[in-house]
Amino acid sequence: MQYVKLPKENLEAFVQNLKAYGRVYGPVKIGEFYSFQEIKNSNEMSLDYTRTMIPPKKFFLKLKERIFTFDEKKGEYEEILEEGRIVVFGMHPCDINALKLMDKIYIDETPDKYYKMRRENAVIIGYSCHPDEYCFCQSLGTNYATDGFDLFLHELKDGFFVRIGTDKGNTIASENSELIKNVEGSDIDEFREAERKREEDFTLELNIRGLTDMLTLAYESEIWEEYADKCFSCGSCNLVCPTCRCYNVVDHVNLDLKSGERVRELDSCMLRKHGLVAGGLNFRPTRIERLRNRFNCKGSLREDMLNCVGCGRCTVYCPSKIDYVEVLKKVRGEL
Amino acid sequence: MENILLPNLAKIVRTEKMTAIEKFLQAELLDMKFAEKFDYKPGQFIEVSVMGVGEAPISICSIRTKKGLVDLCVRNVGRVTNAIHHLDVGSLVGIRGPYGNGFPMEEMEGSNLLLVAGGLGVAPLRSVLQYAIKNRAKYKGISVFYGIRTYDTMLFRDEFYNLLAEGDKLGCKFYLSYEDAKDKQCLSLEAEHSGMCMCGVVTKLFERIEISPEDTYAIICGPPIMYKFVVRELTKRNVPPEKIYMTLERRMKCGIGKCGHCIVGDGTSIKYVCKDGPVFTYWDALHTKGMI
Numbered sequence: 001m002q003y004v005k006l007p008k009e010n011l012e013a014f015v016q017n018l019k020a021y022g023r024v025y026g027p028v029k030i031g032e033f034y035s036f037q038e039i040k041n042s043n044e045m046s047l048d049y050t051r052t053m054i055p056p057k058k059f060f061l062k063l064k065e066r067i068f069t070f071d072e073k074k075g076e077y078e079e080i081l082e083e084g085r086i087v088v089f090g091m092h093p094c095d096i097n098a099l100k101l102m103d104k105i106y107i108d109e110t111p112d113k114y115y116k117m118r119r120e121n122a123v124i125i126g127y128s129c130h131p132d133e134y135c136f137c138q139s140l141g142t143n144y145a146t147d148g149f150d151l152f153l154h155e156l157k158d159g160f161f162v163r164i165g166t167d168k169g170n171t172i173a174s175e176n177s178e179l180i181k182n183v184e185g186s187d188i189d190e191f192r193e194a195e196r197k198r199e200e201d202f203t204l205e206l207n208i209r210g211l212t213d214m215l216t217l218a219y220e221s222e223i224w225e226e227y228a229d230k231c232f233s234c235g236s237c238n239l240v241c242p243t244c245r246c247y248n249v250v251d252h253v254n255l256d257l258k259s260g261e262r263v264r265e266l267d268s269c270m271l272r273k274h275g276l277v278a279g280g281l282n283f284r285p286t287r288i289e290r291l292r293n294r295f296n297c298k299g300s301l302r303e304d305m306l307n308c309v310g311c312g313r314c315t316v317y318c319p320s321k322i323d324y325v326e327v328l329k330k331v332r333g334e335l
Numbered sequence: 336m337e338n339i340l341l342p343n344l345a346k347i348v349r350t351e352k353m354t355a356i357e358k359f360l361q362a363e364l365l366d367m368k369f370a371e372k373f374d375y376k377p378g379q380f381i382e383v384s385v386m387g388v389g390e391a392p393i394s395i396c397s398i399r400t401k402k403g404l405v406d407l408c409v410r411n412v413g414r415v416t417n418a419i420h421h422l423d424v425g426s427l428v429g430i431r432g433p434y435g436n437g438f439p440m441e442e443m444e445g446s447n448l449l450l451v452a453g454g455l456g457v458a459p460l461r462s463v464l465q466y467a468i469k470n471r472a473k474y475k476g477i478s479v480f481y482g483i484r485t486y487d488t489m490l491f492r493d494e495f496y497n498l499l500a501e502g503d504k505l506g507c508k509f510y511l512s513y514e515d516a517k518d519k520q521c522l523s524l525e526a527e528h529s530g531m532c533m534c535g536v537v538t539k540l541f542e543r544i545e546i547s548p549e550d551t552y553a554i555i556c557g558p559p560i561m562y563k564f565v566v567r568e569l570t571k572r573n574v575p576p577e578k579i580y581m582t583l584e585r586r587m588k589c590g591i592g593k594c595g596h597c598i599v600g601d602g603t604s605i606k607y608v609c610k611d612g613p614v615f616t617y618w619d620a621l622h623t624k625g626m627i
Contacts (some may be wrong), residue, residue: 029548068340068395077344105592105593106593109592110591110593111339113337114340116336118336212602212603215602245593247588247594271566275585276585276586278413279412283586283625294606297598300603
């Protein structure tokens with residue numbers, strides 16, 4: 001890893017220069033929420049944000065996207081590839097680690113062309129954060145990004161301690177060499193101290209050791225019914241989750257009834273039709289089964305890997321105030 | 336880079352109405368380069384697209400006999416399958432796949448095979464049967480249980496009549512069960528082939544054969560309710576869970592473990608039916624909750 005320093009007064013110039021790598025998106029405050037929006041100037045961003053409502057997965061697995069057109073008369077399928085380069089500025093470690101989980105599915109096994117292309121066309125610039133009472137990324141080990149970013153900015157009093165994560169990040173740094181300084185001993189001390197303090201500031205904890213076993217053992221537990229009673233089955237948790245990635249596919253037909261396009265859109269395992277097959281049989285007909293399925297899915301992406309990064313969004317944005325960590329503590333029998 | 340979500344065009348070259356709600360279709364891929372590598376194992380499935388309607392996962396019901404050809408038996412139950420039923424020879428469809436693990440035909444070599452099919456479940460098992468008969472010397476006894484409700488719902492009638500009458504020549508014992516005790520055609524079939532055809536649910540056929548549990552593999556496909564009962568009969572006869580294979584149905588939008596609809600299981604065992612299956616053993620089902 002290479003380390004450099006970006007002085008605070010150079011941030012604006014740096015953000016302007018980033019436009020050479022694509023449209024620049026950063027965390028912007030809208031009402032009481034934060035959202036990654038395209039920015040023109042660095043002062044539009046609220047870099048002290050806790051979490052955006054919609055995670056940055058929206059740049060890579062679009063909420064809705066056209067994947068190809070079809071034309072029956074011509075007898076052809078034509079893929080729709082919208083190549084646009086973007087820079088996502090200010091991603092927190094949890095969201096960077098969530099993208100790494102998504103990569104495992106969308107790039108490592110049978111690569112998805114659309115996702116992979118967008119990942120390759122994006123510059124990821126991480127940004128240090130401070131936990132609030134809903135963050136439990138520390139428990140999952142996702143409160144620090146060791147890779148998955150091109151550049152990572154850690155805030156210092158008078159600038160940013162920058163970690164260079166990739167070749168791409170290195171190119172950006174060298175092309176902006178007039179804005180960047182070498183790190184000094186005092187910067188390193190400040191970085192160390194900030195990281196130490198950050199680790200201490202976590203208040204929410206979740207013991208994940210053996211969680212997969214605990215979930216299996218709690219499969220018939222009454223807690224699923226208890227929380228299903230509260231759950232609206234609205235799917236908000238899926239929408240805001242940085243690792244939820246179920247999608248649905250629909251065909252839209254043009255007026256000639258011979259041509260049209262196939263669209264894929266984010267789906268939700270909390271919705272009733274998620275487990276429904278043709279003929280009317282539903283493999284997860286009740287909220288109890290759907291809620292339990294979501295927690296089991298989050299609890300194990302693969303048998304040895306959790307599918308959650310502890311960002312806290314599902315708890316924060318649940319209209320019924322179902323507390324994710326509380327549910328898992330009950331699964332463990334701690335509450 | 337290959338786009339796995341893009342269907343490959345195929346033309347329907349043969350159709351046959353099999354029952355009131357089931358139709359046989361044969362499709363031929365148009366792109367010879369894709370056809371060349373398009374090979375499939377018994378138990379695999381493909382995603383079939385009808386332009387303007389959508390896509391649905393359909394089991395392949397035969398072994399590959401000619402490059403680029405694929406046989407399907409489709410029940411008209413939903414939007415896409417209804418559209419498939421309206422296709423004629425010459426119509427275009429889109430095909431992705433093949434997907435899924437399929438049955439481990441090599442692992443079963445040297446053993447007896449017992450195929451248990453209920454209703455439309457006979458479609459994927461037909462490819463297992465074709466494979467086993469083509470490679471007859473590799474297997475010991477081959478028995479097929481096929482459960483139907485009435486004569487009208489029986490699929491691949493000519494083929495199975497032939498097996499009822501002359502199965503011995505092919506080294507395959509074929510047993511038929513029917514549920515409607517008043518069905519005249521079934522009654523006459525029973526009169527003709529007593530011992531091989533009887534009234535009742537498919538599990539009743541277990542009365543008719545001896546199973547040697549140490550060298551028998553069971554292969555099951557049918558409506559979800561059937562698995563429990565068939566497994567019970569097999570377990571009673573000491574067939575070990577890892578030698579009971581079954582193929583499952585779920586909602587599937589991608590076929591490659593991404594869309595998330597076919598997920599089953601619990602914390603310690605999460606499976607994607609499309610990618611890790613659709614063929615699973617009863618042992619898988621025992622330690623993966625919600626599978627059957």
